[in-house]
Structure formats: C-alpha cells, structure tokens
Amino acid sequence: MNRFGNGQVAVMGIVNVTPDSFSDGGRFFRPEAALAHGRALVADGADLLDMGAESTRPGFVPVAAEEEWARLAPVVGQLVEDGVTVSVDTTKAFVAKRALEAGAAVINDVWGLQADPDMASVVADSDATVVVMHNRHDVDEALDLRADWRRFFDRSLELAEKVGIMRDRIVLDPGVGFGKTQAQNVEAVSRLGDLRTEYGLPVLLGVSRKSMFGHFLGRAASERLAGTLATHLYGVELGAAMLRVHDVREHVDALKMRQILKDVR
Template identity: 45%
Template structure:
C-alpha cells in the first residue's frame, strides 16, 4: 500500500475509541492520556497501526459536532504519531481528517467512503494519503432501515466500485485506496456472514481489503445460537480472531480489532500456513 509500511502478512489495526458511547469500549479511553496509553499498549500487544476515532458509528448513534470531534481526536493522533506509531484517523469529516493528517496521521479511514462530506475526497487527494473507502448506505441513526438486499455480495461490490470510482474521479490515487465491506453497517447478521464467506468476491475491485469484524453484532448472534442471548461485546474476541484468521487467508491487507493479541497471533499463523502451502506446492 503506497504511503504505508509494507508488512509480509495481513496487518493488524488496533482501535482507539476516544468516545463515551462506542458499542464496544465507550468511555474507557475518553481521556487523552488514557487514549494515548491505550494506543501504545495496542502496539506493544502486536498492532501494526492504530485507528483513532472520536465519533461512535454504532447503530443508532447520534453525530457529535465538529469541534468536539477535533478536541477528542487531534491531541491523541499527535502524541501517538510523535511516539513513532503508524496512525490512522477514523472520521467522516474532511476538517477532522485534515487536522489529523497535519498532526501526523498517515491514513484516513472514512466509514462513509467519502459520502458524508463532499470535501473529504478533495482533501484526501490534496494530502496524498491512503484512504479507506467503506461500503456505506447512510448515517448510523437510521442505517438499520437500509439493510435490504436481494444479493448482498453483488450489491456491496457494485456500490463499493461506485465509491471507488468517485474517489478516483475526485483525484485520489487509486494505488492509495483500501476498500472495506462495512460489516455491520446497514447489514443484518446474515449479510455480514455472507460477506465474510465471499471476501474473495471483493478481489475483483483490485484494491487492498480491510476487514473490520471486531466484536460486532453478527458475532454475538452466532455465539448466542438459537434463542440465546448474545454475549457482551468484550466476550467476542475469540470469535473476532477467527474472522481475522479467515480474512488473512483470503488475502486481506488488514483487520481492524479492539483486542489485538489474539488477532495478531491469528494472522501470523495464517501467514505461516500460507507459506507452508506454497512450499509444499513447489
């Protein structure tokens, strides 16, 4: 991926939520000092890069205003970048992305794929930084109502292609674009499972793939079984690592996770198995 270090396996992106209301760990890292320490701890546990966000995108979440998002995100990005970490900023706002890049962020991760803020694509193009384009159908407040598909894999691929083409038409270097199928965003559990089962279909878009399954609802539904209650988000890390291993074997560029150690181990095992398979075929 142009503009970022090269890893010889699927990378692990650790999540730093500087929010009071994220579905998984809201409030734990809301303080700047705690958020910075958490980012450093994630790298110590095996993360290759960290993704700093100041706005929850859980289903039903209201938006925060720009000034508050800037207050949450920029100091954390600045300190982590100064410590030598590879930092991504998770935002739908061009102004936040721009300030974060100025503070040292090297990747812009926009869950709207440039759809929420018309200034985002021109800003990313001008900055020349890598850009994550996620599949998105609308804001968190009502995205569950948009989870209607006749063919979820085909439609997600087609809609991602359109977002990718818009970004390139807006001046973003295609060699700096990562795609993300948007697990959990305007999707039910069966949609998410179908996308994980068909990650290979996303290869036709010709861009590196980020898989962000960490602790999401579809894993809770799987673990609950028929009629059971889904385990709490923090009890889904083993299930997350299972998806990380699958994503790595399917050639994903990176997985985005809250708990790093298990997924860091999973992607390294997947890489070792791939190497053994290649050696055996010679």
C-alpha cells in the same frame, strides 16, 4: 504498489476516544487513557492505530466536527510524535484535514468519501491512504450484496479518481455490521475474495466484537474474541490485507502461528 497490498497482513488497533463506544464503554475517552491504550496496542504489535472520536454504533449521538477534532487532537499529535502510524476514523473533511496536518497517514471513512463532498479533495491534497467502507442508510433483507457493493464502490472510486487519488492509496472495506442483516454480514465476509478480485485493491476486514457474534453465538461484547479471531483468520485466507481489531496481541499471535504453519508446507 499499495502499501497495504504487499502480502503482509496489517493489524490495525482500535482506539475509541468516545464516551459511548459499544465495546469499551468510554474507557479511553480521556486523552491520557487513550494515549496509554494506544501505546499498549503498539507494544502488543499493532502496525497502525485507528483513532475515532464519534461512535458509529446503531443509535450513536452525532458529534460536531470541532468537538470531534478536539477529542482527537492531543492523542493524534502525540502518537505521531511517538512515530506511530495513525489512522483517523471520520466521515468529516474538517476532521480529516486537521488529522492529516497533524501527521495522520490514513483516513478511514465509513461512508466511502460519499458523506462529505469535501472529503475526497482533502485526501487528494495529501499522500494518505484512504479506507473506503461500504455502508447503507437502511437494512434491506432482499439486498443483492454484490450488486450493492458494485454500485457503492464504483461511486466512491469515481469520486477518488475525479480528484486525483491514485488507486494505490485506496483500501476497500466490505462494511460488516453497517446497514446489513446478520445473514448479509456473514455473506460480506464470505464474499471478501470476490470484492478483492473485482477491484484489485487491498481489503480491510473489521468484525472485532461485533453484534453478529451475539446473534450467532449468544456472546456478550466482552466474550467475542474467539468468534472474532476465527472470522478474521477466515478473512485472511480469502485475501484480507488488514484487520481492524480491539485485541491486538491475540491477533498478532494468531497470524504468527498461521505463518509458521504455512511455512512448513
């Protein structure tokens, strides 16, 4: 059984080791700050931490693989020593390999094994879980999202199978906020259950503080917690197995109350 498909919703805390994050403005770019923040998220109840050292926001500045790993290395290594389950958010096989050697347990690839031809093999050589996210280079208002999911994920799963990555090590991500209109972002959340049913794999949902809440609610990034919580809890009802979040304590509390209420039935 997939480690993230066991009926429990995993909370993945976000740690951006970048100077240009859309949500936290580089507050955790220094290793000491990133470590402190990661430890605080674990204390708040995070099941695992997702570490990223290259922003994926629109208009981001690409980072060389060596620089990306140099930002991550002191943080990943120390958190692994602390006993934390670490995910590394990268599209680069070089970074993934170094992270896995340092003890990372998850590789979160926003291009679903399709950006770097060596990524699938690097993951296959470990026992790590891989998050395969749907992505697009261009926004197409006429997009048939379900058809595009099928095209993209079929390709990613073909790459995984070819190198021997077992399906019980794969999590899918509908890619909210990546190559989609705001209407398509809403559709991606609402069709999450279809994605889970079609592939029989756990699904990660990550909408934390995203621009859709600015678009629909008129809220700045610092004012998007309510929208984030509502959308994530809706996703859980549709079968999301993991939530990627900035605000860990609030999500842990919301999931606990949801379970308390369900148990009364």
